[in-house]
Amino acid sequence: MSRVGRLPIEVTNNLKVNITDGKIEISNGKDSLLLDIPSVIDVKFKNNTITVSRKEETKEAKALHGTIRALINNMVIGLTKGFTKNLELVGIGYKAEVKGNELVLNLGYSHPVIYKIPEGINIKVEKNTKVIVSGIDKQKVGQVAAEIRAFRKPEPYKGKGIRYEGEYIMMKAGKRSK
Numbered sequence: 001m002s003r004v005g006r007l008p009i010e011v012t013n014n015l016k017v018n019i020t021d022g023k024i025e026i027s028n029g030k031d032s033l034l035l036d037i038p039s040v041i042d043v044k045f046k047n048n049t050i051t052v053s054r055k056e057e058t059k060e061a062k063a064l065h066g067t068i069r070a071l072i073n074n075m076v077i078g079l080t081k082g083f084t085k086n087l088e089l090v091g092i093g094y095k096a097e098v099k100g101n102e103l104v105l106n107l108g109y110s111h112p113v114i115y116k117i118p119e120g121i122n123i124k125v126e127k128n129t130k131v132i133v134s135g136i137d138k139q140k141v142g143q144v145a146a147e148i149r150a151f152r153k154p155e156p157y158k159g160k161g162i163r164y165e166g167e168y169i170m171m172k173a174g175k176r177s178k
Contacts, residue, residue, distance in 0.1 A: 003066070004065075004066035004069055004070060005052055005053075005054075005065035005066040005068075005069045006053075007069065008049045008050065008051050009049060009050040009051075009052075009069070009072055009073050009076055010048065010049055011026075011045075011048050011049065011050060011076060012048075012080060013048065014028055014029070014080075015027070015028050015076065015079055015080070016028075016029075017045045017050065019037075019043055019044075019045055022036060022037050022038075022039065023035065023036055023037060024037055024043055024050075024072060024075075026072075026075050026076060026079055027079070028079045028080070031079060031120075031136050032079075033075045033078065033079060033136065033137060035068075035071055035072065035075060037068060038060075038064050038068070039055075040054060040055050040056055040058060040060055040061035040064060041053075041054060041055065041061065041064055041065065041068050042054070042055050043068070043072070050072055050076075052065065052068055052069040052072065053065075074138045074139075077138075078135075078136040078137060078138055079136055082134055082135065082136055083134065083135060083136070083137075083138045083141045083142075084132060084133065084134040084141070085132075085133045085134075085141055085142060085144075085145035085164065086130065086131070086132055086133075086164065086165035087130070087131040087132075087133065087145060087148060087149060087162055087163065087164060087165065088129060088130055088131075088162070088163050088164075088165055089105075089107070089128075089129040089130075089131070089162055090129075090154065090159055090160055090161060090162075090163060091107070091108060091152075091158075091160035091161065093106060093108060094106060094107055094108065094129065094152075094160070094162075095128040095129060096125045096128060096129070096131050097125055097128065098117075098123055098124070098125055101116060101117055102114050102115065102116055102117065103115040103117055103123050103125075103131070103148070105148075105151060105152075105162075107151060107152040107161075107162070108152070108160075113151050115147070115148060115151070117144075118140065118144060120135050120136065120137060120140060121133060121134070121135045121140060121141065121144050122134045122135060123144075130165075131148065131162075133145045133148070145164070148162060149162045149163070149164070154167070154169045156169065156170060156171060156172045157171070157172055157174060159171060
């Protein structure tokens with residue numbers, strides 16, 4: 001039995017859970033998240049707890065058991081608390097600002113980099129160098145943060161670029177003179 005998959009998920013009273021036709025929908029009134037449930041996995045909702053179990057003991061069912069439980073748990077956490085990723089811009093002249101539905105980044109290129117903010121994602125900028133990506137979908141928040149970071153990854157000689165908050169960059173020694 002999966003150690004992660006067998007744990008029940010506690011649901012607060014303000015969330016509504018609807019399980020129909022191989023799909024689970026969790027909503028908190030204004031936002032909702034939807035997940036397709038594979039046919040080998042059984043999900044039940046009773047007494048404000050969600051339990052995930054396997055219908056059969058195949059290799060596929062064993063692999064999906066803990067994964068589906070973790071995805072449902074992330075849906076519950078996202079709708080109650082939300083998820084955030086913090087990015088730091090390190091480098092002289094590197095700055096960011098939000099203009100309407102776009103994030104404008106100055107990263108040392110000859111032009112500003114413009115990133116269109118997807119639906120369901122909130123981006124805030126603090127002190128021009130700290131970008132906060134937040135939302136209810138953990139996968140989407142992580143993907144947006146990774147796409148922003150990919151515009152200028154930290155380089156190993158001076159450490160300039162966009163990095164996650166608290167990320168450690170291994171610095172290399174530069175050229176040595178004789």
